[in-house]
Amino acid sequence: VVNSDKRLKTANNHTATHLLHAALREILGTHVEQKGSLVSPEHLRFDFSHFGKMSDEEIAQTEALVNKRIRENSPQEEEREMPLQQAKEIGAMMLFGEKYGDSVRVIRFGESVELCGGTHVKATGQIGLFKIVSESAIAAGVRRIEAITGESAEQFVDEQIAVLKSIKKLVKSPNDVIGSVESLIKENSELTKKxxxxxxxxxxxxxxxxxxxxxxxxxxxxxxxxxxxxxxxxxxxxxxxxxxxxxxxxxxxxxxxxxxxxxxxxxxxxxxxxxxxxxxxxxxxxxxxxxxxxxxxxxxxxxxxxxxxxxxxxxxxxxxxxx
Ligand SMILES: [Zn+2]
The missing domain is CATH 3.10.310.40 (Diaminopimelate Epimerase; Chain A, domain 1)
Incomplete structure (x- = not known):
């Protein structure tokens, strides 16, 4: 049971890299290419070519697009032996520098089409939820996104909401937390000056x-x-x-x-x-x-x-x- 749970979570995270790859190409542009990826039951890491830091808005858009694809619940469509030439013609994502045989395995989820030998979900809805937890540089022109899915993502969101609730209690202002914190900071700086x-x-x-x-x-x-x-x-x-x-x-x-x-x-x-x-x-x-x-x-x-x-x-x- 434990192992199949881990396999399921790994499949969630791995499939999410497909959706993330497609979303990044849609939001940042087709210069985005996968440079590496690491997937565990706990999280996923996706390295890709891009020239600069992603803005908060781009990160939010990417996250939203992946979650939209998850809700669309696209089924896995697998083509076990497609001629490599045909795969190229239909625009399947492949890793640059990777050696492929004459026939390849093509995995499609909606608009995402990749050559891939990994383990995937039956349909994207199983991933549940996708949250980006960090975006950083790992080399010149290469960025890294770390993200979580499913239960981990749910837990992450719950934790963030719990923090917000505590802050609301501390500042005794359920409706305007930001305003309250801003005025506390202002008050503090005035008191310091005094x-x-x-x-x-x-x-x-x-x-x-x-x-x-x-x-x-x-x-x-x-x-x-x-x-x-x-x-x-x-x-x-x-x-x-x-x-x-x-x-x-x-x-x-x-x-x-x-x-x-x-x-x-x-x-x-x-x-x-x-x-x-x-x-x-x-x-x-x-x-x-x-x-x-x-x-x-x-x-x-x-x-x-x-x-x-x-x-x-x-x-x-x-x-x-x-x-
Ligand atoms: Zn895959």
Whole structure:
């Protein structure tokens, strides 16, 4: 039973390649020639000559035409021993480069006529349903269609409808799903813009606060603080923005970002040279206090870690390099 079921499905898929071949020649043109095909009980693959990617519309038209031929339920007409010359005259599709004997087996389903030794259905209606699942290039001028038929195609359609139903539930709009998703995308992009704006405002605010706490000592303007930011990007913005505004800067920032400690050190380039300071080395050593590691350049470096409780100690440790 299992084997005959597999044979049946293979015959469905193989016969569908005949219908597909004829449909492609009708929709894309008679330059379409079969370059190869692979058929299993699960699916079919059909390679053919064509110069470019098929449009969504061409794919839909091809699929619709094959399904129309299936519904026409054309019976298999088999001619076991037709002279090759006669087969050519009636326009039977043959594989280029294939050696054929003097008499050939011709299989006809409605308008599709091919020389073929494969196993076919008794009538096209048995195929049930045909769905193209992919269309791609496999070589210059050669395209590949992968498709499914019968139960597999039915299952595929059911799955797609189930996905659509779930989306309808999620967006709570049974009638205008596309409109709802479009407005969600628009809303999301507006919210992102707003969040970015407020993020920038926050950075400005924190920066103003930090600048009011500068301690100037021995030719160094020192800023050391634990700050409240949402992400590492805000810390970086803060550090680079302060570097541009404060001369002789030695900046140490600590932050707890989603439960993870973060340490940032920024040093004005002239101090790096004159005082032989190295932000990379400083974060590596101070980073131990937050049970982490990091690195960077001599003027800017960051470290991430595991121990939020060590942030204050890490800041103190970093400051010890200029004391
Ligand atoms: Zn065949």
């Amino acid at each position: 969040a970015e704006f407020f993020g920038r405002e926050r950075v400005k605010q924190i920066k103003t606060g930090l600048k009011s706490k500068i301690i100037s000592e021995g030719g160094i303007n020192r800023i050391a603080a634990r700050v409240d930011v949402e992400d590492a990007g805000m810390l970086k913005d803060l550090a680079f923005s302060l570097k541009g505004e404060v001369e002789n800067l030695f900046l140490v920032l600590g932050a707890d970002i989603d439960g993870k400690p973060n340490l940032t050190v920024m040093i004005s380039e002239n101090l790096v040279k004159e005082r032989a300071l190295n932000a990379g080395q400083i974060v590596r050593e101070a980073g131990r206090e937050i049970e982490g590691g990091g690195g960077g350049q001599p003027f800017y470096a960051t470290a991430g870690g595991k121990n939020v409780a060590g942030i204050e100690r890490a800041i103190e440790k970093a400051l010890s390099f200029i004391r």
